Amino acid sequence: MSVRVSLVAAARSSALLAERFDDDRPLDHEGWREIQLVAHTLVPLGGAELRYCSPTPRSRATGDALGFAPLVQPALRDCDMGRWRGLTLSEVAAREPAGVDAWLADPRSAPHGGESLLAFITRVGGWLDTRPVLDGAVVAVAEPAVVRAALVYALKAPPSTYWNVDVRPLSAVTITGLPGRWSLSLEAVPR
Template sequence: MALRVTFVAAAGSSSVLAERFEDDRPLDRAGWDEVQRAVPDLLPLAAADLRYCSPAPRSRATGEGLGYAPLVQLALRDCDMGRWRGMTLGEAMAREPGAVDAWLADPRATPHGGESLLDFIRRLGGWLDTRPLEDGCGAVAVAEPSVIRAALVYVLKAPPATYWSIDVRSLSTIGVAGRPGRWSLCLDGVSAQPLRA
C-alpha cells in the first residue's frame, strides 16, 4: 500500500526578498490573481481523497481559492521562529548577526528561541508518516514553501543542510509517494496526473 501526497505551494503575497518568518499576512491582490490563473491547472487536484492545508492565511486562502476545501493541519505550520517571527532574514541578521549565523550553520540550533531546523524537518516527516494509508489513496496539501522544503528533505533522507538548496516557487507542485519511513519523490507533472499511487 502506498499514499500519494501532492504538495502545492501557497500563493505569494510579496517578493521573495520581503518574505517574513512565519508570515501571517493574507493574500494580496497579486496573490489572488496568481491563484485564479492557476485554477485550470490545479483544480483537478481537488479530486484527492484527502485535502489538507497549513494554518497560515496564505495557505488556507490558496486551498480555498483552488476549490480544495482543505482541512487545516497544525503539523503543516511553518517553523517556529521564536522572537524572529514576523522579521525578514535581513532584519534578524541586522539585530542578531551571530545568532543568525549559528542558526544557518547548525540544524540543531535555536538561537531565536523557537524550533530547530532538524525538529521542523522531523515534524513534517511525522505528519507524512501518520497519514491514513489506503491502497491507491491520494492527498493534496497546500503549504508554505518552507514547509514543502522540510518535507522534501525528510522524503529524500537528505542532510538537513539540503533544506537551504531547495527552491519552492509559489503555486508549484511536487508529489511524494510511499508509506511511513519509505517515501519517494515523484517528478511526473503531478498537476496533470491522476492522484492514485
C-alpha cells in the same frame, strides 16, 4: 498499497524580499492573480480523498480558491521562529548576525528561541508518516518552507539540503510511498 501526497506551495502574500518569518499575512493582490493563472493545472489535485492545509491565512485561502475545501493541519504550520517572528531575514541579520550564522550552519540550532530546523523537518516528516495508507491521493497546501521540509524528510537528505531546495509559490510536487519510505514523483503538468 501506498499513498500519494501532493504538496502545493501557498500563493504569495508579499514580495520575496519582503517575506517575514512566521508570516500570517493574507494573500496579496499578486497572489490572487497568480492563482487565477495557474488554477487549471492545480484544481485536478482537489480530487484527492484527503485535502489539508497549513493554518496560515494564505494557505487556507489558496486551498479554498482552488476548490480543495482543505482541513487545517496544525502539524503543517511553518517553523516556529521565536523572537524572529514577523521580521525579514535582513532585519534579523542586522540585529543578530552571529545568530543567523549559527541557524544557517547547524540544523540543531535555535538562536531565535523557537524550533530548530531539524525539529521542524522532523515534525513535518511525522505528519507525512501518519497519513493513512489508502492507496489513493492526499493534497496539502502549505507554506513553501513546509514543502521544503517535507522533501528533505521524504528523500532522507541531510538537513542542510533544506537550504538548497527552492519552492516557489503555487508550485506542486508529489511524493509517494509508505511511512518512512517515500519517493519523489515528478510528473508532466498539462498545459
